Amino acid sequence: MNQNGASVIQHIKAPFDPGDVVTTDRLNAYRDEGRPMLNNYARHAKIGEGQHGEVYLCYQTNPRYPQGHPNRRIPVAMKSVRRDNPRAKQFRQLRQQRLPTSAHTPLVDRLGTTEAKIRKEIAIMKKCRHPHVVRLYEIIDDRTRDKIYMVMEYLAGGEVKWKNEHDQPILSVDQTRRIIRDAVLGLEYLHHQGIIHRDIKPANLLWTEDRRQVKIADFGVSHFSYAQRLAAAGKDGLVEDPEDPILMDDTDLTRRAGTPSFLAPEIVYEHTNDPSPGSSSSGGVLTAGSSSLTHAASSQSMPSMQRPPITKSIDVWALGVTLYCLLFGKTPFVADPAAAGTEWSLYNSICNNDWSVDDTMGSDCLPTGGRHPTGEATEGAMVVRLLDHLLQKDVKARITLDEVKSNKWILRGLAEPEKWLRITMPRGKINVSVDETSDAMSSVHFRWNWGVVSRRISSLFRRSPREPNADFQDARGAVRSDPHGQLGIRRHQSARLDDAFSFNANANARRVEGKQRSETRPPTGPSSNGVRSKSIERWAVSARRDATRSTPAIPEPNQGRRGSLPFLFAERNTKYHTVSSQSSPIAIDKPRARFANIFNISHWRPNKFSPPGRSPTETASVSIAEVSRRKTNPAARPLRRSEEALRHYRPKSQVSSGPLTAERRASSWGQGDQTMEFAEISSLISSSYEHSEREPNVVSLNGPYADRTFAPRTPSRLSTNVATASPTSEDPPSRRDGDDEEFGPACLDEDSSTIASGDGEWRNGSDLDDDDGDLYNDLVNGGARSEEDDDDDDDDSEDQEETAVTFSPRRRLQPME
Numbered sequence: 156m157n158q159n160g161a162s163v164i165q166h167i168k169a170p171f172d173p174g175d176v177v178t179t180d181r182l183n184a185y186r187d188e189g190r191p192m193l194n195n196y197a198r199h200a201k202i203g204e205g206q207h208g209e210v211y212l213c214y215q216t217n218p219r220y221p222q223g224h225p226n227r228r229i230p231v232a233m234k235s236v237r238r239d240n241p242r243a244k245q246f247r248q249l250r251q252q253r254l255p256t257s258a259h260t261p262l263v264d265r266l267g268t269t270e271a272k273i274r275k276e277i278a279i280m281k282k283c284r285h286p287h288v289v290r291l292y293e294i295i296d297d298r299t300r301d302k303i304y305m306v307m308e309y310l311a312g313g314e315v316k317w318k319n320e321h322d323q324p325i326l327s328v329d330q331t332r333r334i335i336r337d338a339v340l341g342l343e344y345l346h347h348q349g350i351i352h353r354d355i356k357p358a359n360l361l362w363t364e365d366r367r368q369v370k371i372a373d374f375g376v377s378h379f380s381y382a383q384r385l386a387a388a389g390k391d392g393l394v395e396d397p398e399d400p401i402l403m404d405d406t407d408l409t410r411r412a413g414t415p416s417f418l419a420p421e422i423v424y425e426h427t428n429d430p431s432p433g434s435s436s437s438g439g440v441l442t443a444g445s446s447s448l449t450h451a452a453s454s455q456s457m458p459s460m461q462r463p464p465i466t467k468s469i470d471v472w473a474l475g476v477t478l479y480c481l482l483f484g485k486t487p488f489v490a491d492p493a494a495a496g497t498e499w500s501l502y503n504s505i506c507n508n509d510w511s512v513d514d515t516m517g518s519d520c521l522p523t524g525g526r527h528p529t530g531e532a533t534e535g536a537m538v539v540r541l542l543d544h545l546l547q548k549d550v551k552a553r554i555t556l557d558e559v560k561s562n563k564w565i566l567r568g569l570a571e572p573e574k575w576l577r578i579t580m581p582r583g584k585i586n587v588s589v590d591e592t593s594d595a596m597s598s599v600h601f602r603w604n605w606g607v608v609s610r611r612i613s614s615l616f617r618r619s620p621r622e623p624n625a626d627f628q629d630a631r632g633a634v635r636s637d638p639h640g641q642l643g644i645r646r647h648q649s650a651r652l653d654d655a656f657s658f659n660a661n662a663n664a665r666r667v668e669g670k671q672r673s674e675t676r677p678p679t680g681p682s683s684n685g686v687r688s689k690s691i692e693r694w695a696v697s698a699r700r701d702a703t704r705s706t707p708a709i710p711e712p713n714q715g716r717r718g719s720l721p722f723l724f725a726e727r728n729t730k731y732h733t734v735s736s737q738s739s740p741i742a743i744d745k746p747r748a749r750f751a752n753i754f755n756i757s758h759w760r761p762n763k764f765s766p767p768g769r770s771p772t773e774t775a776s777v778s779i780a781e782v783s784r785r786k787t788n789p790a791a792r793p794l795r796r797s798e799e800a801l802r803h804y805r806p807k808s809q810v811s812s813g814p815l816t817a818e819r820r821a822s823s824w825g826q827g828d829q830t831m832e833f834a835e836i837s838s839l840i841s842s843s844y845e846h847s848e849r850e851p852n853v854v855s856l857n858g859p860y861a862d863r864t865f866a867p868r869t870p871s872r873l874s875t876n877v878a879t880a881s882p883t884s885e886d887p888p889s890r891r892d893g894d895d896e897e898f899g900p901a902c903l904d905e906d907s908s909t910i911a912s913g914d915g916e917w918r919n920g921s922d923l924d925d926d927d928g929d930l931y932n933d934l935v936n937g938g939a940r941s942e943e944d945d946d947d948d949d950d951d952s953e954d955q956e957e958t959a960v961t962f963s964p965r966r967r968l969q970p971m972e
């Protein structure tokens with residue numbers, strides 16, 4: 156921590172709050188001193204490109220600091236992802252038809268729209284706050300734009316490279332161990348959060364600028380497991396809500412997603428005992444480009460043809476493949492070049508073949524002792540045995556992450572292994588609630604559709620008895636719009652956060668002064684509890700204030716619960732009410748209450764509460780009926796698909812009838828309960844680490860954990876080490892050339908393409924979108940949108956005018972007196 160950063164750090168609290176990620180629903184693109192600006196981020200070099208978008212180095216301009224202050228410009232990585240639109244979809248389909256077949260071609264289209272995927276990635280990243288997981292700081296999600304922007308922690312060291320052009324390893328065994336150790340900690344945390352990464356590979360491990368630690372990145376195909384989350388929550392933390400529309404169903408795991416060479420056998424299980432044309436009938440000899448013999452893995456073949464459960468263990472397998480790559484400069488399983496279907500052959504190899512080891516490992520060429528080392532506890536023998544456990548084809552016999560962590564080779568070189576194990580243990584209470592994930596979608600723009608509005612208005616006057624859906628909509632009184640289109644930059648954030656470092660929307664507005672002076676309104680001041688809301692939801696906030704003033708807080712019987720909205724709203728009928736004219740039982744039939752209803756966008760368009768094929772209104776009315784039915788008859792709860800999945804995976808005898816309870820889900824993961832708060836752990840870690848030259852990326856004075864300044868709610872509160880990474884330079888604190896000597900030259904990782912498919916079929920294509928066409932257009936046209944752009948967005952609009960509505964899922968209903 157340097158002198159300049161100290162003042163920032165001392166104010167930073169360390170509570171774990173996934174709501175920390177800022178959501179901004181207005182993007183202002185302009186130029187400042189010739190540089191493209193996106194809100195208060197100055198865009199610099201492009202640092203990467205994925206299937207869905209590009210990643211740029213940006214500097215956040217922090218106006219609270221004077222010119223020249225190192226914290227005035229903070230480097231961040233900004234990933235821009237284009238939403239799906241009909242024209243882009245058409246274009247992509249056309250392009251795909253012309254693409255040649257390749258084993259490494261990404262398959263991404265089967266997981267739904269690009270936007271759904273990016274939202275899933277955002278929802279997952281929002282949960283993550285760990286020294287070995289890349290942090291998400293802000294989402295810029297302006298519905299009127301073609302792109303969503305993710306502002307992340309910038310990892311200047313780049314991705315972990317592991318082989319040279321001759322397929323030789325470029326990392327020493329020591330470096331490999333430290334990378335794997337960091338990855339284990341990050342993974343352990345993710346699993347604890349209920350997240351299965353699904354794409355662990357060297358390319359998704361990013362170095363910090365000083366190359367002392369790596370962090371897990373890219374949650375594009377990650378899975379948020381309800382079962383895993385419940386398991387991690389432990390008995391006391393269960394806040395189960397079977398109706399939660401956002402928590403992902405575990406059957407999603409059966410989709411094939413990840414990078415082919417890193418896929419676990421259970422993912423491609425259908426290739427088990429299925430000899431490839433290029434391999435021998437006994438299981439085949441598939442050379443891995445090594446001089447050593449690759450022989451059939453009789454002891455490690457998959458136990459049966461029944462699909463094994465797909466669990467977090469797939470990450471453990473991928474970690475094993477990663478370890479192998481770093482040690483030997485190649486992947487353990489390869490497709491037979493002679494085989495006709497390359498990917499088929501690769502999967503066949505993963506399922507049926509054993510892997511080989513070279514005589515030496517790492518760039519320092521330490522001896523391995525062969526594939527089946529005997530006796531002595533040499534480093535080579537230790538690693539090969541660990542690989543044996545990691546690359547265990549039978550998922551039930553595969554080593555767990557806990558066991559990996561306490562493996563001898565992993566702990567090797569640590570000054571105090573016991574202490575390391577203790578302080579790095581992920582703990583902290585986890586509650587399963589709708590808020591965390593819905594925040595990813597909490598900011599919704601829409602355009603007025605006057606045809607629909609007028610129909611709605613007239614229908615309101617026609618309707619005499621109040622309909623159930625209206626009841627539902629009123630209960631969601633937090634959803635309000637600004638019909639005057641006066642909203643400026645809107646931000647969402649948990650009102651629980653303190654104001655000390657809140658984003659300075661005034662300053663931000665000033666920054667774009669001249670561009671939108673007429674339309675930008677700064678926040679109106681602190682809210683009643685002294686916390687300034689990030690959201691400029693004037694209607695909703697005032698409604699909340701009313702409620703706060705006039706209703707004494709009565710503790711709820713189930714205080715921690717933040718269930719699905721349909722449940723809560725239904726419960727409102729008996730337990731809660733919001734003190735506003737809209738929700739008053741007396742005012743319920745007043746025209747004014749009905750008018751309030753029309754501002755609810757869930758009437759107009761499908762939203763996240765609408766299951767596919769059902770209109771939101773249907774959803775609302777069904778939900779209310781369902782709720783009362785379930786209240787009287789709990790056994791009437793419909794089964795979630797995850798329960799079906801569980802039935803499928805577990806023997807029938809073990810699956811009792813009845814609804815899938817939290818305990819049953821949790822037991823399928825078998826994890827204990829957790830008590831320690833994350834902040835407590837982080838402070839413990841900070842105070843416990845000692846400096847060690849030998850283990851620079853794990854143990855250091857004020858080391859990797861200590862430099863965690865856990866609560867940069869906005870990028871303006873980035874930790875000092877990030878802030879000082881490149882305080883004044885215009886150029887990116889790039890992957891330093893000098894490092895190549897130590898870490899070997901950068902080289903291409905050809906196995907880094909990610910696939911995601913629904914049915915395991917191979918398809919070719921790329922989702923690469925064009926460059927920031929819309930942004931440049933904005934810049935060139937001074938912020939005006941072209942007709943072409945409008946065409947993209949206005950696919951289903953008739954006569955529309957732009958405005959916005961903000962939806963806050965964090966609104967709390969007041970208990971009834």
Ligand SMILES: Nc1ncnc2c1ncn2[C@@H]1O[C@H](COP(=O)(O)OP(=O)(O)OP(=O)(O)O)[C@@H](O)[C@H]1O
Nearest residue numbers: 202203204205206210232307308309310373375909
């Ligand atoms: N936070 C970051 N800091 C530094 N570089 C990053 C960061 N995030 C991504 N990158 C770089 O940008 C590249 C592209 O990242 P991105 O996640 O978009 O692509 P990807 O890993 O191929 O994922 P996808 O599955 O979406 O294609 C990465 O390979 C990495 O080098």
